[in-house]
Structures are given as C-alpha cells and as structure tokens.
Amino acid sequence: xxxxxxxxQYGAGGKTLGKMLAKELGxxxxxxxxxxxxxxxxxxxxxxxxxxxxxAGTRFSKIITSMIAKHLVDQVLKGEKGYIDDKIYLDYxxxxxxxxxxxxxxxxxxxxxxxxxxxxxxxxxxxxIRELENRxxxxxxxxxxxxxxxxxxxxxxxxxxxxxxxxLGKKDFDNPSLYHMVLNMNYIDINKAFQLICTLLxx
Amino acid sequence: MKKHKxxxxxxxxxxxxxxxxxxxxxxxxVITAYNGKQGLESFIKNSPAIxxxxxxxxxxxxxxxxxxxxxxxxxxxxxxxxxxGDIDLAIKALKYGASDFINKPIRDEVLAVAxxxxxxxxxxxxxxxxYTNNLENMVKIATEDVRRKSNFQAKLIKSSSEGIVATDDKxxxxxxxxxxxxxxxxxxxxxxxxxxxxxLLPANxxxxxxxxxxxxxxxxxxxxxNGEQVPxxxxxTILQEADKMMGCVAFFQDLREIKQLEKDLVHSERLAAVGQxxxxxxxxxxxxxxxFKGGSYxxxxxxxxxxxDKLKNGWQMVQRNIGRISDLVLDLLSYxxxxxxxxxxxxxxxxxxxxxxxxxxxAEEQEITIFQDxxxxxxxxxxxxxxxxxxxxxxxxNAIDACIFDETIGKSWxxxxxxxxxxxxxxxxxxQDNGCGMSDEVKAKLFSSFxxxxxxxxxxLGLLVTRKLIKENKGSIEVSSVVGKGTVFKVKxxxxxxxxx
Amino acid sequence: MxxxxxxxxxxxxxxxxxxxxxxxxxxxxxxxxxxxxxxxLVKQEKPDLVILDVFMPRxxxxxxxxxxxxxxxxxxIHIIMLSGIPKKTFLRSQKALTEFGEQEVPEPEAYLEKPVxxxxxxQTLKQILE
Numbered sequence: 123x124x125x126x127x128x129x130x131q132y133g134a135g136g137k138t139l140g141k142m143l144a145k146e147l148g149x150x151x152x153x154x155x156x157x158x159x160x161x162x163x164x165x166x167x168x169x170x171x172x173x174x175x176x177x178a179g180t181r182f183s184k185i186i187t188s189m190i191a192k193h194l195v196d197q198v199l200k201g202e203k204g205y206i207d208d209k210i211y212l213d214y215x216x217x218x219x220x221x222x223x224x225x226x227x228x229x230x231x232x233x234x235x236x237x238x239x240x241x242x243x244x245x246x247x248x249x250x251i252r253e254l255e256n257r258x259x260x261x262x263x264x265x266x267x268x269x270x271x272x273x274x275x276x277x278x279x280x281x282x283x284x285x286x287x288x289x290l291g292k293k294d295f296d297n298p299s300l301y302h303m304v305l306n307m308n309y310i311d312i313n314k315a316f317q318l319i320c321t322l323l324x325x
Numbered sequence: 326m327k328k329h330k331x332x333x334x335x336x337x338x339x340x341x342x343x344x345x346x347x348x349x350x351x352x353x354x355v356i357t358a359y360n361g362k363q364g365l366e367s368f369i370k371n372s373p374a375i376x377x378x379x380x381x382x383x384x385x386x387x388x389x390x391x392x393x394x395x396x397x398x399x400x401x402x403x404x405x406x407x408x409x410g411d412i413d414l415a416i417k418a419l420k421y422g423a424s425d426f427i428n429k430p431i432r433d434e435v436l437a438v439a440x441x442x443x444x445x446x447x448x449x450x451x452x453x454x455x456y457t458n459n460l461e462n463m464v465k466i467a468t469e470d471v472r473r474k475s476n477f478q479a480k481l482i483k484s485s486s487e488g489i490v491a492t493d494d495k496x497x498x499x500x501x502x503x504x505x506x507x508x509x510x511x512x513x514x515x516x517x518x519x520x521x522x523x524x525l526l527p528a529n530x531x532x533x534x535x536x537x538x539x540x541x542x543x544x545x546x547x548x549x550x551n552g553e554q555v556p557x558x559x560x561x562t563i564l565q566e567a568d569k570m571m572g573c574v575a576f577f578q579d580l581r582e583i584k585q586l587e588k589d590l591v592h593s594e595r596l597a598a599v600g601q602x603x604x605x606x607x608x609x610x611x612x613x614x615x616x617f618k619g620g621s622y623x624x625x626x627x628x629x630x631x632x633x634d635k636l637k638n639g640w641q642m643v644q645r646n647i648g649r650i651s652d653l654v655l656d657l658l659s660y661x662x663x664x665x666x667x668x669x670x671x672x673x674x675x676x677x678x679x680x681x682x683x684x685x686x687x688a689e690e691q692e693i694t695i696f697q698d699x700x701x702x703x704x705x706x707x708x709x710x711x712x713x714x715x716x717x718x719x720x721x722x723n724a725i726d727a728c729i730f731d732e733t734i735g736k737s738w739x740x741x742x743x744x745x746x747x748x749x750x751x752x753x754x755x756x757q758d759n760g761c762g763m764s765d766e767v768k769a770k771l772f773s774s775f776x777x778x779x780x781x782x783x784x785x786l787g788l789l790v791t792r793k794l795i796k797e798n799k800g801s802i803e804v805s806s807v808v809g810k811g812t813v814f815k816v817k818x819x820x821x822x823x824x825x826x
Numbered sequence: 827m828x829x830x831x832x833x834x835x836x837x838x839x840x841x842x843x844x845x846x847x848x849x850x851x852x853x854x855x856x857x858x859x860x861x862x863x864x865x866x867l868v869k870q871e872k873p874d875l876v877i878l879d880v881f882m883p884r885x886x887x888x889x890x891x892x893x894x895x896x897x898x899x900x901x902x903i904h905i906i907m908l909s910g911i912p913k914k915t916f917l918r919s920q921k922a923l924t925e926f927g928e929q930e931v932p933e934p935e936a937y938l939e940k941p942v943x944x945x946x947x948x949q950t951l952k953q954i955l956e
Contacts, residue, residue: 165883167730167761169808204883205862213886216922218916221608291927309884342877611910612837614941619843622944626846635846641838 123244124149124323125223127235129295130250133257134307135315136231136261139265140316143315145322153231160214165204174211176282208289221253234290236300246322247300252307252316315316328352329374329444334390335406337380344377344431361385361444365393370403375443376403380414380426388418395422401451402443406431410713488557490578508557508579510550522575530559534735538563547635556580609653617648624749671710673752673820674699677742678716684725688740693728695721696741703746705823712794713818717742720756720814727760727812735819750822759811768806827956830855830873834864834890835908836882840940844877844908847947853955861885865893868900875955876908877947880909880916887917904954906936910946913937 124243126143130136137153144151157175161168206214219238224230239245254258254276262272287295298304303322304317331353335341338359339740345355355740356371358364362385364378376394391403403424405418415426424446425439429703482489488505492498501516509516523531527545541559546554561575623639626632681695688695719741728738738759745753796803800818831853841857848855856871858864864884868876876894879893880887888907894900907916917933924930936950 143864163881167732168767169761169764170732173896205885210885210889212926213889213919216919217886217888217911220859220918220922221911224912224915224918234926237925238918240925241921242918282934288859397937596884608910611940612840615843615910616839618941619839619846622843623846626850638842642842645839 123226124247125226125239125242126229126323127239128229128231128250129236129247129248129279129301130232130256131252132283133261133276134250135260135312136250139312139315139319140229140231140314145321146316146320147229148227150222150228151231152228154234154236156215156218159218160206160211163214164206164210164272165217166206166244170206172286173213174206174208198321212290234287236295237292238246245320248302248319249296249298249301250307251296251304256308286302328354329447330354330356330371332356332358332364332368332371332373332376333378334358334361334382334387335375335379336360337379338735340379348435361387361390361704362388367398368394372398374447375440376401377406378403380411380418381408388414388421388776391418391421391423402447404443417476429490448720470488486579488579490522490525490575490577491572492575493572496521496523496573498525499572504579505577506557507578508549509547526559526575534561534563538565544580568743569802576712610650613646613649613653616642616649620644620646637691666709668707668709668821670705670707670823671713672703672705673708673710673713674701674703674744676710676713677717677744677754680721681742682713683718684721685720688725689739691725691729693725693740696739698741698743700743703744703752703820703822707821707823708752708818709798711796716791716794717754717756717815719791720754720816723787724756724758724760724812727758727762729760731759731809732763732808746820746822751821752818754816754818755813756816757811757813762808762809762810762812763804763806765790769803828853829875830854830856830871831951831955832858832864832867832871832873832876834858834861834876834882834887835879836860837879840879840908841943844947847944848877849953850944851948851951853951861887861890864890867948868894868903873903875904875906875951877906877908880907880911885908888916888923889917892920892923892928892931896929905934905939906947906950906954907934908938908940908942912939 126140126149128136128140140153141151143149157171160317161171164171215233218234218239219230221243222230223235223239223245230239233255235245236249251307258272258276259267261276262269264274265275267275269310287293294300303318305318307315310318328351331348332574333345333355334357335344336359340596340741341357341359345357348355356367356373356619358367361378361382364373364376367373368376378387378390384392387405390755391405394401396712399422401732402424403418403422405415405423406429407415407418407426408429418426424443427435427439482502485502485504489500489502490498490505491500497518498516498520501511501513505516508527517640523535523548526534527547530540530543530545533543540559541748543559545557545559547557549555558578559575560578561573561574564571584656586696618784620639620642623635625639627636627639636802677699678697685695701763721742724740731738737761740756740758741759743754745754792802795816795818798818800816802814802817803815805815806812828851831848833841833848833855834857835841835844836859838859838874845855847856847951853874856867856873858867861884864876864878865885867873876890878887878890887907891905891907893901894905909916916937920931936954938947938950
C-alpha cells in the first residue's frame with residue numbers, strides 16, 4: 123500500500139522508472155493519462171485540457187483568461203457542454219490526484235503531486251536529478267531525435283516546468299527536504315534506482 | 326565548343342606562319358614545328374588532338390612522323406598535306422592511320438571540312454570512351470552489389486528465426502537453416518542432401534503446395550523429431566522455369582512462442598484494464614447506489630402518501646440505475662472472461678437498424694442525424710447476433726459522443742452506419758462520424774487503456790469489450806481518424822449467408 | 827414560506843432524490859446541474875443551505891465551496907457536501923489549493939458520502955437549519 127510520486131527534470135528517466143515501478147508492483151501509473159481523466163470529469167475533449175495545461179501560467183493564457191469573460195466563451199460554445207480554464211484545470215487536477223492517492227497503489231509522475239500529497243500518510247516522494255548533457259543523451263536515445271531537436275525539446279520542457287510551478291506559486295521544487303529520496307541519475311542507473319525505491323517501500 | 330589543340334608542321338616556314346594565323350583566328354590553339362623531329366617532340370610534350378603535317382620534309386618525313394605519332398597515341402587525328410601527284414604517298418598515309426589528306430595549295434573550305442571531320446571523330450571517340458568507362462563502373466557496382474546481396478542473403482538465411490528450407494528439382498533439401506533445425510529438431514547434416522522436403526510437410530499443406538505451386542502464410546502443424554506437433558505458419562513457392570520445376574523454397578514460422586506471448590499479453594492487458602477501471606469505478610458505483618437509494622425512497626413516499634407521480638419517478642429512477650449497474654457488470658464480465666461466440670441465424674441489417682433506433686433519441690437530442698446504408702445483398706445468415714448488437718451499440722454511441730465533443734460551431738453532425746457484403750463470406754461494418762476526431766496519441770491508446778468520454782456513466786471498457794468480441798469472432802477492427810474531421814471504425818466479420826448453410 | 831435549499835449535482839437522479847428529501851422536510855428546493863449555475867442561483871435566490879456535489883462539469887463543487895466560504899456576502903449560507911468522493915480526498919484537494927496560493931477555507935460543517943440514507947440527509951438538514 124503506497125503512493126509514489128516521481129518529480130524530475132525532463133530526461134532524467136522518470137517516466138521509464140515510473141512505468142517500471144507500476145508494472146512490477148501492479149500499481150496504477152498516472153502520467154499524461156490524467157488529461158483524459160480531467161477531460162472526462164470536466165466533460166470536455168482531451169485536446170482542450172492539453173491546451174490549457176500546456177499554456178498554464180504563460181502570459182498568453184493569462185491575457186486570454188483576463189480578456190475574455192467566461193460568458194462570452196459560453197456563447198461561442200453554446201451551453202450544455204463542459205468548460206475548462208486554468209483555474210478549473212487546477213481544481214480537477216488536485217481532486218483527481220487526491221482521489222487516486224486515496225484509492226492507493228499508484229505511481230504518479232510530476233504535475234505537482236509532491237505538493238498535493240505532501241502530508242499523505244502512504245506517500246513516498248522521489249526526486250530524480252541529472253545533468254543537462256546526460257538528459258539530452260537519454261532523450262536522444264529513447265525518442266530517436268537529432269541532437270538539435272533534443273536540445274530544443276529539453277530546453278522547452280525545462281521552461282515549461284518552471285512556468286507550471288511558478289503558476290502554482292512554487293519555486294522550491296528542487297529543494298531536497300520535500301522528498302523522501304533524491305536520486306542522482308548521473309551515477310545511478312534505472313535498475314539501481316528501481317531497487318532503491320523498492321527497498322524504501324519495504325516497511 | 327572549345328576548339329582542340331592543334332600541331333602544325335611544315336618545313337616551309339612561310340606556309341606555317343600563314344596557316345597558323347588563319348587557324349588561330351578560327352579559335353584553335355596552334356603549336357608549330359618546322360621538321361619531323363621537332364614535330365614529334367612537340368607532339369609528345371603538348372599532346373595535341375589534331376596534327377596537320379606536310380608529307381615531304383627533310384629528315385623525318387610526314388609518313389615517318391605519322392607512324393611515330395600513332396605509336397604514341399592511336400587516337401590522335403593526323404591530317405596530311407600533299408602536293409600534286411603525291412597520290413601514292415597519300416594512300417600510304419591513309420593506310421598508316423592518317424585521318425585525311427588535303428592538297429596543296431591549301432584551300433580554306435577543304436581544310437575546314439577535314440578539320441570538322443577530325444573533330445567529329447574525336448568527339449565520338451571521347452563519348453565512346455566515357456560510355457565504356459561508365460559501363461565498366463556499372464558492371465563493377467553491379468558485381469559488388471550482387472556479391473553483397475548474396476552475402477546478405479546467406480547471412481539472412483542463417484540468422485533468420487524463421488525456418489528456411491530450399492530444395493533442388495527433385496525436392497531434395499539443399500538448404501536447411503538454423504531456424505529450421507530449431508523447429509524440426511533435426512541437425513542440418515542429417516537433412517541436407519538426404520531428405521525429401523515432402524516428407525517434412527504436413528499432408529494437407531503438401532497436397533496444396535504441389536497443386537498450387539504457391540502457399541502463403543498457411544497455419545498448420547509439423548511433426549518434429551520427438552514426434553511433437555509444432556504450430557507453424559507456412560509459406561512456400563515452387564520455382565519454375567519454362568514449366569519445369571527448378572526447386573522450391575519453404576518458410577516455416579515457429580508459432581509456439583508467439584502463441585504464448587499473445588496469450589500472456591491479452592491476459593495482462595485485461596487484468597491491468599480491469600484493475601485500473603475498478604479504481605476509477607468506485608465513484609461510479611457509489612453514484613449508482615445513491616440512485617437506487619433515491620429511487621426506493623421516492624417509491625416509498627409515493628406508496629405512503631398515495632402519490633402516483635412520486636411513485637412513477639422513483640420507479641423510473643430505480644430502473645435507470647438497474648440499467649447503469651447492469652451495463653457496468655456486463656462490460657466487466659464480458660471483458661474479464663472468455664466468451665465463446667454464439668452464431669445464430671439472423672438478419673444483420675435488421676440488428677444494425679435496431680441499434681440505430683435504440684440510439685435515435687439521444688442522437689436527436691444533440692441534433693445529430695444518423696444515416697443508414699445497408700447492403701441489400703446481406704440477407705439472413707449465420708453470425709453471433711449478440712456480439713453484433715453489442716459492438717454496434719458501442720461504436721454508434723461512441724460516434725455520437727465524438728459529435729457531442731466537437732467544438733466546431735454550426736456544423737451539421739452526422740453519424741453513418743453502413744454494411745457491405747464481401748465475397749459472400751465477410752461483412753464490413755462502417756461507423757463514421759464527422760465529430761471531433763482523435764489525435765494519433767489518443768488513437769494509439771484507444772484499445773489499450775482505460776478510456777471514457779461518457780462522464781460518470783462510462784466504464785471505460787466499451788472499446789476494449791468491442792475489440793475482444795470481434796477478436797473472439799475472428800474478425801478485425803480498424804480505425805482512422807482526423808482531428809476536427811471525424812472518425813471511421815471499420816469492422817470485418819466472417820458471415821455465412823443463408824443460402825450457403 | 828419554508829427555508830430555501832439549493833441542490834447542486836450533475837446527476838439528475840441524485841438531484842431528484844435530494845430535492846424529494848428537501849420537500850419532505852418542508853423546505854423549498856432549488857436545483858442546479860453544475861457549479862456555475864449553482865453560483866448564479868446562490869446570488870439570485872440567497873438560499874439558506876446548499877447541498878453540494880464535488881465532481882461536476884463546468885465548475886467543480888470544490889470551487890463553489892471555496893467561493894461561498896471566501897465571499898462575505900455568502901457567509902451565512904450553510905453547506906452540506908454530498909458526494910461519492912470521500913471527505914479526506916475533498917479536504918486534501920482544498921488544502922492543496924491553499925498550498926498553491928489560494929485563501930484558506932474552513933472544513934464543511936457537514937460531509938455526507940454517497941450513497942446516503944434519506945433519513946441521514948433529512949436529519950442533517952434539520953439539525954443545521956433548526
């Protein structure tokens with residue numbers, strides 16, 4: 123019985139590790155599939171949720187949200203169906219992550235889950251760090267991109283992550299005291315990391 | 326065109342100077358010499374393409390010079406200048422390979438013609454040389470290619486996990502790769518040159534193979550050296566030349582591992598889906614129970630106070646929630662358990678029409694039109710009617726949802742349901758919508774994970790169940806979708822028409 | 827005229843159930859199918875109590891709860907949370923939103939989990955309103 127949250131920089135191997143843990147432990151793996159869950163509850167398309175999430179906290183989205191009153195959007199979308207914006211996205215996000223955590227046995231990747239579940243009695247918070255060069259290498263190998271593409275992707279993701287957290291009012295996500303365990307993936311390979319986390323979970 | 330380099334030799338210096346001047350003004354690069362020896366030296370040093378030489382010169386004469394030049398370079402074009410009555414010498418010069426001769430006094434038109442002829446010859450020779458070189462290169466590349474390919478083929482045969490067996494014209498085995506050794510359990514040395522391929526083939530495949538000369542991906546069983554049956558997929562071709570058998574090639578794909586993997590995969594996929602859905606379903610079940618409680622409460626009030634409205638509402642609420650819970654349980658059961666198809670005589674088009682009618686109301690509520698187009702050739706026949714109904718209801722309600730989720734304004738939404746008969750033994754079922762469509766990412770996860778767009782009423786199992794039912798009935802399902810344009814689900818199902826029963 | 831009770835739930839069956847209970851208590855029921863409509867009715871009708879679900883499209887119960895609890899105009903409105911979501915999940919979500927920089931909100935005075943017995947809901951209603 124446990125909930126594992128994995129926070130990491132892009133390319134540190136969090137997704138691979140998370141999948142591995144979920145598979146071996148028989149846990150639910152929650153990463154981008156949370157978008158579908160939010161979409162389902164908010165009664166909107168997953169694409170819409172994805173757009174809201176991607177632009178979360180960016181100046182563009184703030185301008186849009188402040189400029190366009192919701193009732194105008196409603197007129198365009200003509201009633202009945204759901205609606206989602208920055209704020210509602212966050213409401214569903216915290217609800218769904220709390221719900222999954224209370225149902226237990228889950229591995230949750232990112233999305234501020236380490237804050238949402240900071241005092242959850244069954245939660246273990248893991249943070250993975252890795253040097254930029256190694257992250258670029260990892261992404262390149264795993265996603266079949268060119269060097270330049272990879273660098274761009276990694277840079278964008280790093281920026282997006284900063285945005286995401288600054289929108290949550292959080293700038294201390296790399297503070298080790300938030301986590302049960304910080305793994306330096308420059309020196310530890312995925313298998314070792316997996317073993318270490320399993321040991322942590324054992325009683 | 327760039328003019329050729331030209332060597333001019335004559336012992337009469339005035340002649341040389343005048344001729345050189347006129348040739349230079351025609352654009353030639355002219356080198357001059359005043360006797361045979363000097364001419365030959367200049368030829369070796371400057372390698373001109375065209376040589377014009379006087380025939381009568383002191384020392385080395387024109388004929389001697391011609392011979393020497395031709396020894397150095399047979400391709401050089403030598404034009405000989407002859408005086409009157411030198412015809413014998415001219416003939417001799419031609420015999421030694423001179424390209425032309427012109428008489429003194431040299432007339433410009435005649436010289437121009439001779440030069441033109443020489444240049445043409447040079448050009449042709451140049452092109453021919455290029456062509457030959459190319460040809461040689463091409464032969465070289467082709468040879469290398471063939472060598473590489475045959476190398477590659479040998480490696481391929483050796484490393485292929487498929488069993489590959491080739492025979493000569495008498496069915497005697499000449500190639501028996503490691504893959505084949507693994508499947509049959511015999512070592513190569515026991516088989517090659519000794520065994521007849523026909524003895525290795527199962528009877529049904531052998532007859533078919535001999536008759537048709539070609540078999541593609543037939544599933545069958547071979548008997549290995551331990552007498553065990555090994556499931557294989559067999560492909561083979563008899564190679565013929567002018568109606569005579571040259572030999573044959575046979576491929577055996579070992580299905581033992583694949584079969585096991587398939588089983589494991591389906592099982593683990595299913596467990597994962599059920600597990601994931603269970604967690605997500607707690608909320609859904611609580612809501613249904615709440616509905617039941619509410620319904621029975623209303624029924625009680627209705628009975629106590631003799632209020633038929635409350636009674637009716639309460640009873641409807643109970644019924645609705647019976648529907649919700651039975652959908653959920655049915656989905657779960659039919660997904661987690663294997664179900665044997667139950668084919669029965671029915672009218673597939675009628676089943677499709679019924680499914681459309683069932684969903685007509687919810688479609689109309691959302692201003693979605695359902696179009697139906699049934700192939701009249703599909704009459705009564707044998708098919709698993711319950712499966713057909715389930716998958717149709719699922720696909721059509723998905724299509725309706727796709728329209729509901731479409732955020733385009735002012736579109737007239739349509740769902741169309743179409744059946745087609747193919748070869749008297751297959752029904753193709755197409756359910757198409759012009760709704761929101763799916764991204765590639767969503768499409769990829771469509772059949773493999775918890776996915777629902779139906780709010781608190783969806784179980785996320787619909788499509789998984791649909792695919793499972795289709796698989797169990799030996800059919801197939803494909804989906805193509807464009808974001809914003811819509812989605813088509815295409816289902817192929819085996820069907821036995823009534824007249825074939 | 828009895829007290830006004832607003833029922834906010836996206837499930838029509840749950841709404842009908844809750845409204846019937848409200849009627850049986852001799853209160854005046856109002857209904858809304860999502861948080862947004864709910865807020866509109868709160869402003870218009872000034873109900874005495876709101877029975878609120880958590881998961882709803884358009885605007886969640888978690889948000890409406892927040893708005894009612896942080897706006898002085900609504901501080902006298904009682905709230906009963908009634909949801910399939912367990913209380914601790916609801917509280918954790920509220921706490922997370924506070925953590926992410928929003929104003930702190932108190933715990934609801936009543937939290938009932940679906941499925942609820944009509945008697946229990948009735949009792950809770952009466953306890954709060956009388």
